[in-house]
Amino acid sequence: MRAYKPKDNVQAKAYYTDRFFVSPQVAKFSPESDEVFAQDLEAIKSKFEVLDAYIQVGQMVVYIKPEDNFRVLKLMKKELTYTQLTEMSAIDWIAQRGGFEVFYQMLSMDKRKRIRIKMFIKKGEAVNSVEKLFRSADWSEREMFDMFGIEANGHPFMKRILMPYDWQGHPLLKTYPLQGDEFAAWYEVDKIYGKEARDAIGPELRDPAKVDRYDSERFARLGHEVPKGTKITGNEPKVVQNYQEDGGVFMIKKFDKKDSVVIDDPQR
Amino acid sequence: MAQHKVNYTQNGGLPVALTSIDKIVNWGRSNSIWALTYGLACCGIEMMASGASRYDFDRFGTIFRASPRQADVMIVAGTLTKKHAEFIKRLYDQMTEPKWVISMGSCANTGGMFNTYATVQGVDRIIPVDLYLPGCAPRPETLQYGVMLLQKKIRANHASRAQKAKRLM
Amino acid sequence: MQVKNRLNPFFENISFDRVDNEMILNFGPQHPSAHGQLRLMLHLQQEMIVKAHPDIGYLHRGMEKMAENMIYNEFMPTTDRMDYIASSSNNYGFALAVERLIGLEVPRRAKVIRMMLLEINRVMSHLFWLATTALDIGAMTVFLFAFREREYLMDIIEGYCGARLTHSAIRIGGVPLDIQDSFISQLRTFLDKLPANIKDYEDLLDTNRIWLMRMEEVGTISKEMAISWGCTGPMLRASGVAWDLRKEEPYELYDEVEFRVPFSDKGDNFARYRIYMEEMRESAKILYQTIEMYEKCVRDGQTELMAHSPKYISASKLDIMTQNYSLMQHFVLVTQGMRPPVGEVYVATESPKGELGFYINSQGGPYPYRLKLRAPSFWHTGILTDLLPGHYIPDVVSIIGTTNIVFGEVDR
Numbered sequence: 001m002r003a004y005k006p007k008d009n010v011q012a013k014a015y016y017t018d019r020f021f022v023s024p025q026v027a028k029f030s031p032e033s034d035e036v037f038a039q040d041l042e043a044i045k046s047k048f049e050v051l052d053a054y055i056q057v058g059q060m061v062v063y064i065k066p067e068d069n070f071r072v073l074k075l076m077k078k079e080l081t082y083t084q085l086t087e088m089s090a091i092d093w094i095a096q097r098g099g100f101e102v103f104y105q106m107l108s109m110d111k112r113k114r115i116r117i118k119m120f121i122k123k124g125e126a127v128n129s130v131e132k133l134f135r136s137a138d139w140s141e142r143e144m145f146d147m148f149g150i151e152a153n154g155h156p157f158m159k160r161i162l163m164p165y166d167w168q169g170h171p172l173l174k175t176y177p178l179q180g181d182e183f184a185a186w187y188e189v190d191k192i193y194g195k196e197a198r199d200a201i202g203p204e205l206r207d208p209a210k211v212d213r214y215d216s217e218r219f220a221r222l223g224h225e226v227p228k229g230t231k232i233t234g235n236e237p238k239v240v241q242n243y244q245e246d247g248g249v250f251m252i253k254k255f256d257k258k259d260s261v262v263i264d265d266p267q268r
Numbered sequence: 269m270a271q272h273k274v275n276y277t278q279n280g281g282l283p284v285a286l287t288s289i290d291k292i293v294n295w296g297r298s299n300s301i302w303a304l305t306y307g308l309a310c311c312g313i314e315m316m317a318s319g320a321s322r323y324d325f326d327r328f329g330t331i332f333r334a335s336p337r338q339a340d341v342m343i344v345a346g347t348l349t350k351k352h353a354e355f356i357k358r359l360y361d362q363m364t365e366p367k368w369v370i371s372m373g374s375c376a377n378t379g380g381m382f383n384t385y386a387t388v389q390g391v392d393r394i395i396p397v398d399l400y401l402p403g404c405a406p407r408p409e410t411l412q413y414g415v416m417l418l419q420k421k422i423r424a425n426h427a428s429r430a431q432k433a434k435r436l437m
Numbered sequence: 438m439q440v441k442n443r444l445n446p447f448f449e450n451i452s453f454d455r456v457d458n459e460m461i462l463n464f465g466p467q468h469p470s471a472h473g474q475l476r477l478m479l480h481l482q483q484e485m486i487v488k489a490h491p492d493i494g495y496l497h498r499g500m501e502k503m504a505e506n507m508i509y510n511e512f513m514p515t516t517d518r519m520d521y522i523a524s525s526s527n528n529y530g531f532a533l534a535v536e537r538l539i540g541l542e543v544p545r546r547a548k549v550i551r552m553m554l555l556e557i558n559r560v561m562s563h564l565f566w567l568a569t570t571a572l573d574i575g576a577m578t579v580f581l582f583a584f585r586e587r588e589y590l591m592d593i594i595e596g597y598c599g600a601r602l603t604h605s606a607i608r609i610g611g612v613p614l615d616i617q618d619s620f621i622s623q624l625r626t627f628l629d630k631l632p633a634n635i636k637d638y639e640d641l642l643d644t645n646r647i648w649l650m651r652m653e654e655v656g657t658i659s660k661e662m663a664i665s666w667g668c669t670g671p672m673l674r675a676s677g678v679a680w681d682l683r684k685e686e687p688y689e690l691y692d693e694v695e696f697r698v699p700f701s702d703k704g705d706n707f708a709r710y711r712i713y714m715e716e717m718r719e720s721a722k723i724l725y726q727t728i729e730m731y732e733k734c735v736r737d738g739q740t741e742l743m744a745h746s747p748k749y750i751s752a753s754k755l756d757i758m759t760q761n762y763s764l765m766q767h768f769v770l771v772t773q774g775m776r777p778p779v780g781e782v783y784v785a786t787e788s789p790k791g792e793l794g795f796y797i798n799s800q801g802g803p804y805p806y807r808l809k810l811r812a813p814s815f816w817h818t819g820i821l822t823d824l825l826p827g828h829y830i831p832d833v834v835s836i837i838g839t840t841n842i843v844f845g846e847v848d849r
Contacts, residue, residue, distance in 0.1 A: 024778040026780025057784075135665040163386070164350070179385060180386075205389060313565070313602060
């Protein structure tokens with residue numbers, strides 16, 4: 001029987017989990033436990049709907065509705081002095097909840113506080129671009145589009161940024177395998193030599209532990225090298241590789257160890 | 269009449285040498301291997317270090333050139349990604365014959381630790397490679413030893429005969 | 438003889454067939470002064486750049502995807518290859534993020550060693566920056582000088598962890614080894630020489646007319662622009678914001694050492710150059726203090742190098758070899774990996790380039806559910822979009838130089 005492999009998540013899985021294992025939670029604190037965060041949360045709550053809010057590892061996490069994101073970030077920038085959008089990206093929850101979680105990591109240099117704004121969007125939905133507020137979102141949103149396929153409405157240049165423009169698939173989706181799909185495997189060969197060269201060049205060797213000692217095309221036994229393509233018998237003579245021919249080289253003085261000075265102290 | 273200080277009949281007879289065309293051409297080629305600055309990633313830093321003050325690549329006659337048209341050897345130093353693969357082919361084609369390729373570091377050899385969707389699994393899928401240097405990243409000594417081996421390889425050539433162009437397929 | 442292939446002739450380099458007298462110039466991705474694989478499409482009117490379009494991704498190796506398929510300790514060597522000029526700072530950023538996630542406290546001696554490594558890496562990185570930027574501007578001597586000093590530091594690091602470039606010198610929960618016997622004496626020798634060396638570079642550059650013309654009033658970033666683009670590190674400090682995470686959100690023992698945060702209001706290339714030079718001096722100051730702290734640790738008999746937490750961290754080698762339970766724990770931690778609690782964490786550290794952040798979302802499994810690498814250089818490359826227009830072609834190289842971008846980090 002073939003081992004069952006879930007199609008919606010092809011990432012590495014723990015191969016053994018104790019059935020009684022309950023993983024602990026990172027402690028969450030109420031936002032009231034911190035004065036600054038409590039005030040900020042009040043300011044957001046007074047104008048927008050906040051789905052959830054807590055403090056985790058010293059940073060406040062606020063869940064908002066996806067349609068509010070531009071206005072919440074505007075409020076935070078203009079009134080709450082969260083002037084820098086440090087980071088933004090998404091998390092793929094398609095298999096569990098049918099969508100993505102988009103997070104904005106904000107930094108206030110005046111208050112020395114960080115807040116993470118999170119929102120949940122359904123698969124296929126777009127987010128509002130915050131590029132008008134933070135220029136850094138220009139590239140972040142492009143990266144998010146590249147990696148997850150989430151488009152940002154109102155972005156001036158919504159194109160791939162890390163992968164080539166003609167790439168297919170969004171690499172950070174959980175359905176995308178680490179070593180790429182069929183398109184990725186032949187991308188460079190197809191582009192440079194054409195599909196007809198696939199046979200001549202051959203598939204990628206993806207197993208890093210593979211060593212075939214009878215293959216002289218791809219491997220060489222150290223100290224027993226043979227010309228490429230020779231049939232390996234197993235008793236190849238020992239080859240000593242010197243950087244120079246034995247008899248010396250035309251017009252080049254041979255290095256003489258006796259006449260040279262060896263300096264041991266690297267700090268001289 | 270001026271007395272010559274050099275005895276042309278002894279000491280190898282410099283500055284006059286009697287030799288074959290093969291030898292003199294190979295001597296020239298192997299001692300002025302100009303490399304293309306092709307630092308792609310971490311290995312590029314070690315390539316720079318081997319060109320810098322401590323390791324001093326110039327004593328091998330290896331000078332880094334920024335143009336493929338002036339370069340003899342392409343040192344592919346670093347990870348080649350699928351997005352970049354097209355350009356390595358273009359640059360290789362722009363180099364003049366005879367040309368050699370050193371694949372420096374695990375990433376260039378086989379993809380190395382980056383066994384992912386974005387990495388070309390070895391530059392020898394795109395261009396023919398003469399020398400593979402192991403290491404992640406190889407030390408400058410490795411690169412210099414590699415260049416010395418390449419010199420040996422060049423000296424083994426028959427320069428006067430027509431060369432068969434290296435082909436991948 | 439050219440091998441036949443399907444690549445079309447490449448005429449994007451220079452295009453004249455525009456009606457509006459605009460020329461498009463392609464810069465990179467293989468350009469000696471692009472500091473890696475940066476590609477710039479520059480729209481020019483005569484020599485003036487009117488529009489710049491940086492294209493990145495030529496070194497995208499899929500590190501975030503790799504992280505989702507690796508146990509936490511396995512990912513450590515991959516972080517080396519992000520900012521490969523100063524790899525220990527990446528190791529440290531990741532280790533700290535995981536430590537905050539599982540709530541570990543690292544022994545004091547390990548903290549001191551980590552700080553030493555971090556500051557050595559900062560000096561190494563800044564020396565490398567100086568070397569390459571000076572080379573781009575044409576000052577070959579400074580390149581050779583700075584590389585000479587960098588090699589001394591590399592020797593020290595090599596003696597510690599065995600690698601010159603990709604260190605993996607920091608583990609989650611501490612450091613694997615104590616520093617070697619010659620570490621302190623070699624470091625002292627280097628630090629005693631460093632001020633004279635920095636003075637050498639400054640003598641060569643500070644009053645050099647060419648250097649000043651290429652640097653002063655070129656590439657000016659305003660405060661608002663720097664903050665809006667998410668600039669951090671020297672890029673932000675050169676624009677008038679004295680923001681250094683070592684001071685503002687102290688980690689390790691940075692609140693115990695004394696150092697200044699150099700900053701400037703000018704925001705041009707020259708301001709950034711001055712900040713890099715001053716930061717090297719400050720790092721040297723920190724290093725002197727860490728040496729004293731280390732010697733105090735030795736006197737106090739603090740020998741612990743790894744945090745004690747059997748659930749997450751393997752025991753010491755001695756325990757693994759002699760005690761059954763430690764061996765079992767080690768086996769599980771190596772084959773299955775540690776399982777941090779469910780939750781998420783964003784931890785930022787001050788790497789030589791700026792704010793290096795790791796966002797980890799853990800779902801209780803041995804693999805991170807999502808790991809986002811916040812690399813400073815990504816935004817320092819992005820700012821070129823707004824920074825380059827209005828400058829001339831020769832300024833491009835000096836501006837790219839002073840942004841100090843490293844492409845392992847930009848593309849990840």
